[in-house]
Amino acid sequence: MSKNKGVNDLETAIHNTSEIGRLRRVLLHRPGQELENLMPEYMERLLFDDIPYLQEAQREHDAFADCLRQSGAEVVYLVDLVAASLTDDAVKQELVRQFLDEAEVQEQRAREMLSELFLSLPNREMVSQMMAGVRKSQLRETDQARLKDYLAATAGDYPFVIDPMPNLYFTRDPFATIGRGVSIHKMHTKTRNRETLFAKFIFKYHPEYKSVPRWYDRGETTSLEGGDILILSPEVLAVGISQRTQEDSIDQLADTILTESPTFRKILAFDIPKTRSFMHLDTVFTMVDRDKFTVHPNILNDITVYVMELDENRKMKIRQEEGRLEDILKEHLGLDQVTLLRCGEGDEIDAAREQWNDGSNTLAVAPGEVVVYARNYVTNRLLEEHGIKIHTIPSAELSRGRGGPRCMSMPLWREDLQ
Numbered sequence: 001m002s003k004n005k006g007v008n009d010l011e012t013a014i015h016n017t018s019e020i021g022r023l024r025r026v027l028l029h030r031p032g033q034e035l036e037n038l039m040p041e042y043m044e045r046l047l048f049d050d051i052p053y054l055q056e057a058q059r060e061h062d063a064f065a066d067c068l069r070q071s072g073a074e075v076v077y078l079v080d081l082v083a084a085s086l087t088d089d090a091v092k093q094e095l096v097r098q099f100l101d102e103a104e105v106q107e108q109r110a111r112e113m114l115s116e117l118f119l120s121l122p123n124r125e126m127v128s129q130m131m132a133g134v135r136k137s138q139l140r141e142t143d144q145a146r147l148k149d150y151l152a153a154t155a156g157d158y159p160f161v162i163d164p165m166p167n168l169y170f171t172r173d174p175f176a177t178i179g180r181g182v183s184i185h186k187m188h189t190k191t192r193n194r195e196t197l198f199a200k201f202i203f204k205y206h207p208e209y210k211s212v213p214r215w216y217d218r219g220e221t222t223s224l225e226g227g228d229i230l231i232l233s234p235e236v237l238a239v240g241i242s243q244r245t246q247e248d249s250i251d252q253l254a255d256t257i258l259t260e261s262p263t264f265r266k267i268l269a270f271d272i273p274k275t276r277s278f279m280h281l282d283t284v285f286t287m288v289d290r291d292k293f294t295v296h297p298n299i300l301n302d303i304t305v306y307v308m309e310l311d312e313n314r315k316m317k318i319r320q321e322e323g324r325l326e327d328i329l330k331e332h333l334g335l336d337q338v339t340l341l342r343c344g345e346g347d348e349i350d351a352a353r354e355q356w357n358d359g360s361n362t363l364a365v366a367p368g369e370v371v372v373y374a375r376n377y378v379t380n381r382l383l384e385e386h387g388i389k390i391h392t393i394p395s396a397e398l399s400r401g402r403g404g405p406r407c408m409s410m411p412l413w414r415e416d417l418q
């Protein structure tokens with residue numbers, strides 16, 4: 001792939017062989033009405049710690065998208081991809097049917113009314129409405145009257161007929177591009193599991209994406225989330241064993257990838273503490289250059305790395321690594337030196353504060369060039385001192401969802417590293 005090629009010349013739908021190759025096409029979701037459907041009573045279940053101010057969150061998100069465009073990436077939005085996957089009425093009806101199943105709307109009359117509501121909308125608006133959720137008050141008065149008993153019995157005072165999906169702007173998690181393929185995830189929580197239905201439709205019906213190889217699927221029984229998957233090189237993947245990703249899922253992913261992908265040879269499984277602030281591997285560890293990584297200092301004593309690879313009989317071998325993380329990375333990536341850049345410069349308080357606001361969660365747009373939240377100025381200064389070029393984006397509202405630039409993006413196409 002030549003650096004001079006235009007985005008339209010990218011020959012394959014998906015191409016992602018590293019964390020840091022020049023980013024050429026990336027998937028985002030601009031936060032929408034789903035954030036306006038957050039209420040304090042239900043925030044914890046919906047995985048938010050506070051309610052972002054939507055207009056400001058959108059301004060911040062637009063600044064993020066502009067920053068990615070200026071660094072040479074085409075920005076693609078989730079609603080547009082899903083809308084373009086609804087290639088005919090039958091597919092649109094199939095999405096509505098499965099969406100209602102997964103939103104657990106079982107009563108026949110309620111299903112009919114909601115189907116009518118969704119199918120009356122153009123594709124893009126319909127998808128946005130699904131994402132936003134449906135308030136009881138949005139149903140026509142006549143429908144509310146007809147459904148009175150059903151609504152009282154199923155929801156009581158609960159104000160939604162269908163829950164919002166406020167975590168959609170973290171496009172990193174419901175599916176992940178790996179090499180030329182994709183893993184579609186079974187999510188750890190019910191609230192986020194509904195997000196992966198959109199990925200199912202993109203990779204089943206979208207004209208450009210429907211033939212992409214599949215490494216993992218949403219029908220699996222154990223959870224795997226994209227924030228736990230890092231592509232350290234075309235041969236080596238890192239996958240977090242975390243609050244969100246189970247060991248069995250990594251076994252399953254490793255079996256498929258190591259057998260079927262033409263390049264990946266090894267998976268490093270990083271066992272990290274299972275807590276909310278470290279929910280995924282990328283909340284404590286990201287790659288910023290060929291030999292440099294950000295890390296949350298608090299996990300360094302609490303991390304165990306396992307190496308998974310196929311032996312000469314193509315049977316999976318797993319062994320535990322000993323020693324410092326720097327040395328393990330050096331060995332498996334064939335590097336002379338690895339530098340770990342400690343969040344908050346390693347200061348106990350700055351590290352905790354900045355990691356909570358995703359100081360270790362950087363998105364590389366090229367080797368040694370990353371997008372970071374402006375608020376994490378201590379970590380950002382350290383990155384610059386080590387020669388990393390940083391692009392800062394505003395983050396007062398976006399950070400309330402507990403995810404940073406890497407969490408808010410899914411690379412669809414990166415250039416290979418030379």
Ligand SMILES: NC(=O)NCCC[C@H](N)C(=O)O
Pocket residue numbers: 046047048167170172173192226227228279280282283401402403404406407
């Ligand atoms: N990769 C990531 O760490 N994504 C951030 C996800 C935040 C979201 N509120 C969640 O709890 O799933």
